[in-house]
Amino acid sequence: MRKVEQMTLEQKIGQLVMCGFEGTEPSEEVLRLIREKAIGGVIYFARNVRNVEQVVSLSAALQEAAAASGQEPLFIGIDQEGGMVARITDGVALMPGAMAIAAAGSLEEAYQAALICGQELKALGINLNYAPVLDVNNNAANPVIGVRSFGEDPAKVAEYGVKTLQGLQSAGVIATAKHFPGHGDTNVDSHLDLPTVPHARERIEQVELRPFREAIAAGVDSIMSSHVVFPAFESQKLPVTLSKAVLTGLLREELGYEGVIMTDCMEMNAIAEHFGTVEAAVMAVEAGADLVLISHSHDRQQGAINALLQAVRSGRLSEERINRSVNRLLALKEKRGLYEPAAAVEVKAVVGTAEHKAVARRISESSITLVKDEAGLLPFRTEDSLFLISIEGAVLTQVDEAVDAQLTLGSALRELGAQVTELVVPLTKVEELKKELLSAVRYERQVIIATYNAYLDPAQAELIRELLALGKEITVVAQRSPYDLLAFPAVSTYVVAYENRPLALRSTAKVLMGDSKARGKLPITLSEGETVLAGGGSR
Template identity: 50%
Template sequence: MSKIVNLSLAEKIGQMVICGFNAYTSDAHIEQLIEKHHIGGVIYFRRNYANVQQMADLSYALQQFNKKNSDIPLFISIDQEGGMVARIDTDEVTLVPGNMSIGAARDAQLAFEAAVICAKELRLMGINVNFAPSLDINNNPKNPVIGVRSYGESAELVSELGIATIESYQSSDVVATAKHFPGHGDTAVDSHYGLASVPHDRERLMQLELAPFIRAIQAGVDMIMTAHVMFPAFEPGEIPATLSRKVLHDLLRIELKYDGVIVTDCLEMHAISKEFGVAEGAVMAIEGGADIVLVSHTLEEQVAAIEALMQAVQSGRLSEEQINASVERILSLKEKRRMSDIHPLTGGVAAQFGTPESKKVIRQLTEKSITIVKDEDQPTFDLSAPTLVIWPEVRHHTEVDEPIEQAYTLGPALAELGVDVKEFRVSTHPTSEEIASALALAADYEQIVVVTYNAVSELHEGQVSIVRQIAARPNVNLTVASTRNPYDLNQFPEVKRYVCCYENRPMTMAALAKVLTGNIAAQGKLPVTLSPDYSFGMAVN
């Protein structure tokens, strides 16, 4: 690996930028950034994934192309948090549960084992950085962007499970990233679309929001990602943590003694791009103390950010001494995690992913997560009764969720266990016609499971309407199962049986079916408080 003294200013600036592109193969967009602008890393999204062999080939091709211009390997990164936030979510890989599922399961050892599985499969695909885990504490039910990406509302729980995950990734030579510093959990604005603020005082922030990050620093986390969120207790100016020297340098570097790599969240998110501009945001972030800026999508914005950083050094706004310190940290981390160890993926590809041993671990963890929150005055689930499942399909794109088509849902999972089941699908934003059709069909059934899916702060009114109208019927054996944020119960407290699943992935639906039919006992505990009656840690077991 080249020493920093052998690098030009342009090469050093390039190491401080990670960029994304939209292709399954190495294309002119990313090759220009690697060859001309010397970028230090790439980020993958779902748009880059077709299958595991293709992704491994892409990673290898990018590293080989980069070798023509530099002997410093690329960071190849991804947001593979697990559960509902996974850029790779096909049956080819072992899909790890999301953080809130793990928080409900309360098992640090299984969390560690699950992250080992994820890390090994990422490395097989040439991915060496995971922008995970989220150490945000979800203590705001109206948070539109964190929710189930958090382990829960307890600093102790988030710290325990977060550290297990960090140590697991890093033991497998995948860079772990604690995010979103200083904490994005108590916000009601999605930073993809606007600028949020966490108004609490310093003492409260240090004891709660920052506590998992402090533990992560003590545990030697490789990387910390910033939040595009304002923290007036640390930064009185109206600028987010990502751009604040008081937050990144004074608090994180000096007070908390963090000496690892600081990376920004994507600067194209509106909290930065609309308020400050991507190019200016890049300079402000480095000025504030970040080592790497992330610009995920647009070539023009990526080039503008790089050129702005070059100009800032040349004009004296940024010192080359600070640039050197950042690049030293970056090169040290690439060497520490053996990123020069690059091999193509050949032979028996499928057998290396989603192995029976891996799936056994994930099944155990998933089955421990299913949480019965409420079960009052209801007959038990009747295996012999015709059963209707109303299933919400994710057809709407958000910055966190993408439309997905699932063949294996709760209906097929119940059918595998011998239940006579019909499944009726509606949108997560059901139309009046969908609502009417669902209710007309429900009239013919006495045993019904309504699955709900809340991706934002409140469940869509159409889903609420379906639940309430079915719940109002006499003698109906109704179960409501939430498969995203767990707070749905607050919109229909009259429901007598309510189960939290935290995600709608196939293995979770298989676990839910087993719980409903009595094949396994529910073991999960609420990782968040739903209301005064349904508080953190409770469950009906």
């Protein structure tokens, strides 16, 4: 490992920047950034992934480019949270997401899920995972966190978050707690605009900060800043990523965090539209960030590196300040074995094994939550004639990836011998097709609606309310958000799947057909006027 004193200023500045790129092979642009600018790392998205073997080759090629040009080994990062946010889905044992894991109710399984995820990522040459999400999702209207959170209880979020970071780090993969100090109580997506958490410091201490405090105590490798304004800590309208009062004052000095501080992507609108990605890169380092993430635009990546160099040369940033960050980054690379020769791994012996997939299946089946079944509609019988309307999920935020729609809840039910007529309706077509759908189910007895974030979609909610007005006894399956029930509380049978990944749909089908018991417990509270539904089970 090279010492900071042996590095040029240009090399040190490069270490502070993490870049994304297009393509499933190293692009010329990213290779130049590695060789000539000594960037600290790269981030993978689905656009960089074709299959498991290709990811192994891509990771090796990127690291070889760094080594051949005499640069430091690269952080290779990814958002592999599990569930709805995962960049690699085929050929791996894709684990359920955070809320599904919390619904399943086993801390040991949470650890195992993260350990397996970490082992598989490491075998693919990926050494950094942007997980766990430690946001406390106590705002039903949150459009971007939701099922990515372990729930609404700060203590449980902390418990599951710590187990997850421990699992990842036990596998030798860097864990990143996000989005400090909490993105759970927002109703704005920071990919689109600049959210604010207006609460007083006392409340933030009790709720938002608790999981991060416990993650720090557990030795989390890195923490990602949120692009959220916290007036309780920052007097100006600055998001946390650009706030010295929060990153240095709160996180470093008050909470005593000594690890790496990473930013969320600086091209999100909360930053790019309000401050400009290039200028904000300098502001983030001034505030206390060690690693600046720029996921997409080569011009912005190049511009940020140049701006950081100019900031040092002009005296705006001291070289001693840069050295502190570089020391932390190099120490983390050494801690996680990035300077050691890559061990020879038989990828198929580690990635996507039957044993790993069995763990994912066990957690998934334990997560399915029967919130209520007042009319006793479940389980269905193989001789029943079922009519299913499946709302096809869409990419709702920039962290989502499109889910392969080849397997639907209907096809999962058919695998178990059910007689199902299924209409698959695109999310954007519900309003347009509503009359047709109402007509189609007029004479059907067993009607199932598989919703997708219906609590945020008036068209889905209205469809279900009109079906109820026809006197239909409907079974609703929430394919993503458990909060859907709030939009149509009169539904008598309500099942939560937390995600519409194939594994979750198969687990849900087993519950609907009685092949598996619904064992999940809601990690959030659903309030219907005077009635509160929490923990699952019919009321």
